[in-house]
Amino acid sequence: MSIFTQNRSVRIFIGILVLFTLGVTVMSEAYGTGAISVSFTKVLGMTLCLCLAALAMDLVWGYCGILSLGHFAFFGLGGYGIGMWLMTARTEAVVRANLAGGVIPPTEAEVSQATALQIFSVVGAEDWPWMWAASDSLFLSLVLIVAVPGLLALVFGWLAFRSRVTGVYLSILTQAMTLALSLYLFQNDTGLRGNNGLSGLQNIPGAEAIGQDRISIWFFWASAVALGLAYVAAAWLISSKFGNIIRGIRDDEQRVRFLGYRVESYKLFVFTLTGILCGIAGALYYPQAGIINPDEIAPIASIYLAVWVAIGGRGRLYGAVIGAAVVSLLSTYFTGGRAPDIALGAFRIEWVDWWPVLLGLGFVLVTLFAPKGLGGLVDYVVRKDRA
Amino acid sequence: MSSLLEVQGVSVTFDGFRAINNLSFQIGMPEMRAVIGPNGAGKTTFMDIVTGKTRPDTGSVRWGDLGHSLLSMSEAQIAQAGIGRKFQRPTVFEDQSVQDNLRVALKKPRGPIAAILDRTTDTDRARISEIAGEIGLADHLSTRAGILSHGQKQWLEIGMLLAQDPKLLLVDEPAAGMTTEEREHTTALLKRLAETHAVVVVEHDMEFVRRLDCRVTVLHEGAVLAEGSLEHVMADGRVVDVYLGR
Ligand SMILES: Nc1ncnc2c1ncn2[C@@H]1O[C@H](COP(=O)(O)OP(=O)(O)O)[C@@H](O)[C@H]1O
Ligand SMILES: [Mg+2]
Numbered sequence: 001m002s003i004f005t006q007n008r009s010v011r012i013f014i015g016i017l018v019l020f021t022l023g024v025t026v027m028s029e030a031y032g033t034g035a036i037s038v039s040f041t042k043v044l045g046m047t048l049c050l051c052l053a054a055l056a057m058d059l060v061w062g063y064c065g066i067l068s069l070g071h072f073a074f075f076g077l078g079g080y081g082i083g084m085w086l087m088t089a090r091t092e093a094v095v096r097a098n099l100a101g102g103v104i105p106p107t108e109a110e111v112s113q114a115t116a117l118q119i120f121s122v123v124g125a126e127d128w129p130w131m132w133a134a135s136d137s138l139f140l141s142l143v144l145i146v147a148v149p150g151l152l153a154l155v156f157g158w159l160a161f162r163s164r165v166t167g168v169y170l171s172i173l174t175q176a177m178t179l180a181l182s183l184y185l186f187q188n189d190t191g192l193r194g195n196n197g198l199s200g201l202q203n204i205p206g207a208e209a210i211g212q213d214r215i216s217i218w219f220f221w222a223s224a225v226a227l228g229l230a231y232v233a234a235a236w237l238i239s240s241k242f243g244n245i246i247r248g249i250r251d252d253e254q255r256v257r258f259l260g261y262r263v264e265s266y267k268l269f270v271f272t273l274t275g276i277l278c279g280i281a282g283a284l285y286y287p288q289a290g291i292i293n294p295d296e297i298a299p300i301a302s303i304y305l306a307v308w309v310a311i312g313g314r315g316r317l318y319g320a321v322i323g324a325a326v327v328s329l330l331s332t333y334f335t336g337g338r339a340p341d342i343a344l345g346a347f348r349i350e351w352v353d354w355w356p357v358l359l360g361l362g363f364v365l366v367t368l369f370a371p372k373g374l375g376g377l378v379d380y381v382v383r384k385d386r387a
Numbered sequence: 388m389s390s391l392l393e394v395q396g397v398s399v400t401f402d403g404f405r406a407i408n409n410l411s412f413q414i415g416m417p418e419m420r421a422v423i424g425p426n427g428a429g430k431t432t433f434m435d436i437v438t439g440k441t442r443p444d445t446g447s448v449r450w451g452d453l454g455h456s457l458l459s460m461s462e463a464q465i466a467q468a469g470i471g472r473k474f475q476r477p478t479v480f481e482d483q484s485v486q487d488n489l490r491v492a493l494k495k496p497r498g499p500i501a502a503i504l505d506r507t508t509d510t511d512r513a514r515i516s517e518i519a520g521e522i523g524l525a526d527h528l529s530t531r532a533g534i535l536s537h538g539q540k541q542w543l544e545i546g547m548l549l550a551q552d553p554k555l556l557l558v559d560e561p562a563a564g565m566t567t568e569e570r571e572h573t574t575a576l577l578k579r580l581a582e583t584h585a586v587v588v589v590e591h592d593m594e595f596v597r598r599l600d601c602r603v604t605v606l607h608e609g610a611v612l613a614e615g616s617l618e619h620v621m622a623d624g625r626v627v628d629v630y631l632g633r
Contacts, residue, residue: 242502244487248480255478258438259551260466260497269499 003236010235013318014228021224028220030213038216042288045220047328049285050308052227054324055317056274056281057305059234062314063243064270065250067167069302070156070174073181074149074275076297078282080185081148083198083292084132085141089205091115092136122196129191145283146276153275154268161264161271166253175299185294197293201286219288226284227321230277234317246270247315307359311366312373319375326374327362331355389452391416391585392470392555397436397446399609406432407443408609416554419581421596421617422589424606425629430589431475433606434557438472439465467497471553475560475589477540481533485524485543488532489515492547514550521576522546523569537564545576555585562595574598593617605629 003010026032028041036044053075060066092115099106099114106114117126134140156177160170188194204215237243246266248256253263286292304327312323333339334355342349351358370376392414399407407429414420422430435441437448439462448457450468457465466472480488493511495501507515519525522542527535532543541564548556558577562570574595580586581601590596596603596617603620605612607629613620620626 237503240503241490241505242499244480244483244491245502247482248491251480251482252478254440254462255474255480256491257462258440258466258472259492259547260463262461262463262497266499266502 003232003239007235007239009316009318010232013231013321017224017228017231021221024220025217028213028217030211030217038213041216041220043329043332045216045223046285046288047325047332048220048223048227049281049288050328051321051324052223052230052281052284053278053305054308054312054320055227055230055234056277057309058312058314058317058320059238059277060270060274061306062309062316062320063238063250064246064267065253066267066271067171067306068174068271068274069171069299069306070178071274071278072301072305073178073297074153074278075282075285075301076181076292076294077149077152078145078279079286079289079292079296080192080198081141081145081279082283083201083286084135084192085138086201086203086205086287087119087198088115088132088135089138090200090203091118093205093208094118120193123188123194125189131191142283145279149279149282150272150276153272157268157271157275161267164264175302178297178302179299182294182297182299185297192294195293195295197291197296198286199291201292202288202290204287216288219284223284223288226280230280231317231321238317242266307363310373311363313370313375314373316372316375316379318378319373322374322378327359331359334358389415391418391451392437393447393449393454394433394437395447395449397443397448399432399436399441399443406609407436410446410606410610412604412611414555414585414587416585417581417583419578419586419588419599419601421599421601421603422587422606423591423593423596423603424612428606429609430606431559432609434472434559434587434589437465437557438462438470463497466551466553469554470557471548471551471555472557473541473544473548473559473561475563477537477544477564479532479535479540479543479547481531483532484529485519485532485535486515486528488543489518489546489550492550494550494552518546518549521549523572538566538569541565542569545573549580553584556580556587558586558588560589560591562590562592570595571598 024036024041024044027035029036029038053071057068057071060068060071092111095111095114095118099111112128113126116128120126134144160173165173184190185192186195192198202212202215204210207215238246245256245261249263249266257263308323308327309320310323311327312321313319334351337352339351341351366373372379390413392412394410394412397407397410398405410429410433412433422433424430432441436443437457439457439460442458449455450457455468460468480491490507490511493514495505516525516528519528522545524539524542524546527539532540535543541561545558545561548558561573561577565573570592577586577588577599588599602615603617604614605620605626612629613623613626
């Protein structure tokens with residue numbers, strides 16, 4: 001593929017990703033020395049999924065100039081999509097095992113009813129909500145993981161771009177979208193278990209005999225492959241004339257219109273494509289996280305996504321990946337109780353509380369001193385090397 | 388000579404201020420037309436109306452033999468129909484190379500999928516270097532447009548207009564920021580284009596207009612004040628008043 005021969009950053013990125021994946025594998029518990037624990041393998045795999053979401057964010061914001069503050073909604077929808085299948089299949093297996101002890105084998109209807117009761121009793125329901133209709137089919141669930149975020153992005157984008165909503169108004173509208181979705185999901189009677197969300201997602205149906213050590217590394221691999229493929233595809237997309245046009249839209253959309261391009265179609269294309277990418281990222285993320293609830297798609301999550309891309313450097317694909325990886329790993333470190341608190345006499349710095357302050361400070365510093373983000377620093381070093 | 392663009396009785400009001408007042412204008416193909424008038428006369432607004440950027444309150448704008456109304460078309464549709472525009476302030480994609488600017492402008496299918504699958508053919512390449520030669524940027528194909536001089540940006544935008552290959556070219560103050568030689572080159576280029584296209588040029592510089600040697604429309608306070616040869620309109624007492632003081 002010519003994208004490899006022409007684009008140096010793609011080769012370097014894929015090279016690093018492959019080395020990283022191999023490195024984690026040989027240090028994993030399942031296939032290597034065990035230096036990396038199962039839970040940390042999951043953290044790394046989830047980080048790759050966040051990098052994928054950041055890549056999408058960079059396409060829509062960094063390249064096309066649409067500051068969407070709602071893309072995490074698509075991420076969450078992907079998670080709910082896979083979560084419904086995981087929970088259904090897993091719960092059904094448990095129910096079957098429990099009922100197997102009886103004298104008369106249970107009918108399919110009884111199994112289905114018992115499974116529904118098991119899943120929905122926390123919200124006081126016992127029937128399958130309509131939106132779970134596809135949850136007993138992995139294939140249909142995978143289709144929905146692409147179709148639901150894609151459709152939401154398509155409809156939302158069509159309405160917004162057609163009326164030429166741009167800039168801060170669009171950002172606010174996307175925040176409203178993710179807030180509305182999150183509030184909707186918080187309700188107990190919407191069919192997705194309200195604030196309980198979906199849980200036990202780390203248990204993969206049909207793989208009960210396989211330990212989490214192996215499952216964690218498999219998901220890590222899948223996340224790495226997804227990120228690698230998306231990176232190459234994104235690099236290919238922006239190296240085409242399409243890439244020139246969306247950058248043109250970012251810098252002067254009116255000019256692009258007067259050249260005869262329907263700016264709305266281009267924006268809609270990018271918005272929908274990146275919505276789908278986020279959906280896929282979410283579908284890979286939540287089986288590693290094990291649980292999803294409506295809090296995940298609170299407005300702040302989408303803002304974080306934008307912050308990662310800004311810190312990493314928008315308008316360059318590796319910038320987005322670097323930003324997401326660095327910031328989300330640091331966030332895990334500081335908020336996961338790994339960072340030692342600092343005692344200052346009567347005062348005590350507890351990182352869980354201070355991390356947002358640190359992040360905000362980092363954001364300001366990067367904006368002031370490295371406007372092109374951390375990715376821009378990479379350019380700087382590489383250029384120096386060459387000179 | 389049938390009419391290519393026909394503007395009739397158009398008026399535009401901005402917050403109560405009437406920028407275009409019952410303006411009528413007509414141009415056929417091929418033809419060169421100079422539009423002159425003091426600052427604020429409504430020249431740029433006129434172009435905004437034709438290209439769909441500003442919608443008039445009243446009047447009609449008709450295009451081509453069939454007399455399609457441009458008022459119900461989007462900017463992109465109008466551009467696709469064959470109206471190209473060079474802005475008063477040069478607007479090129481500063482972040483992209485000269486070559487990419489021309490490539491985006493090149494007359495080819497405008498849809499997203501077509502753009503993704505677009506490959507620069509030998510014909511495209513030849514056309515791009517031909518245009519680059521014409522606008523004096525042959526040695527700057529891979530230069531980022533943002534670091535070009537003001538005059539070079541003007542040229543690049545003219546090049547983008549050429550690449551679009553429209554039927555009607557609306558050229559707003561092309562000579563601003565250009566040296567005398569460059570101005571002469573521009574006039575020559577515009578005159579050559581006018582042999583096969585309809586060209587409307589807005590310009591302040593009388594010397595430039597004189598060299599264009601074409602019919603002149605004088606705008607004042609959003610309406611046509613006079614129309615005819617440059618000698619004819621300059622002999623009109625009202626035109627002299629407008630230009631030399633009130
Ligand atoms: N978008 C706008 N809003 C308000 N006033 C405008 C707008 N565009 C143009 N005008 C006004 O309309 C008049 C004509 O402007 P313009 O067409 O730019 O003049 P010219 O190009 O002949 O110098 C000016 O007085 C200008 O201030
Ligand atoms: Mg003007």
